[in-house]
Amino acid sequence: MDATPFPNDLVQTQRDWTTTYQALAAPHPASNTALRRQLLRLSVRLWWDPRLHSRPAARAALRARIRTLSGTADPG
Template sequence: MTYPYPDDLVRAQRDWLATYQQLAEPCPRHTTALRRRLLDLSTQVQWHPFRSTSPGTPAGVVTLVGC
């Protein structure tokens, strides 16, 4: 399946969702590492160059969910 988003942005969003799910499990292991990973991925997704292109267009404001 192809998306109108760059592969690295989609991958970061997928990894973010997977990491968040791991933290949401009862008694997760390695919580510090998972939280750091979540923060790193949040930064990658939020500040990805694709999101800042053409201000005012959907590409600049769309939130990737469920990719």
Template sequence: MTTYAFPDDLLQAQRDWYTAYQQLAETENPSQTTVLRRTLQRLSVQITTHPYWASIPGRAPAARMALKQAVWEPDPEGARP
């Protein structure tokens, strides 16, 4: 299993993406839906265009999945992002 050293800003962007996605799933306010969709779009661009991906050519798909898993894993107190 390969271990990746993700930059903190990339990890935070992925955490923020999951948070916005969860909020979108739970909201019933149409104006909030628009804001959250724009937030998800902005974060998706930030994540996919991050310079980190250029540092691991050929391994980016596996690293992207590892990023998602690293952020999705529960913290020591059992909470997810």
């Protein structure tokens, strides 16, 4: 059982952030501006989420959870 459960919407938002970050970090992304805007929207959503706001440990735990689910390194 997971010691730090997160709601599905929060997990999905972090997963989308990670996917967008990786797409933007790729050489010559196809839609640089659209990816940057999407990353900004997702970043704001994560930053101001009341479950994470001013809780660095919860942010780190969420990123670790996404790393565990995806099996990849965390970009941020």
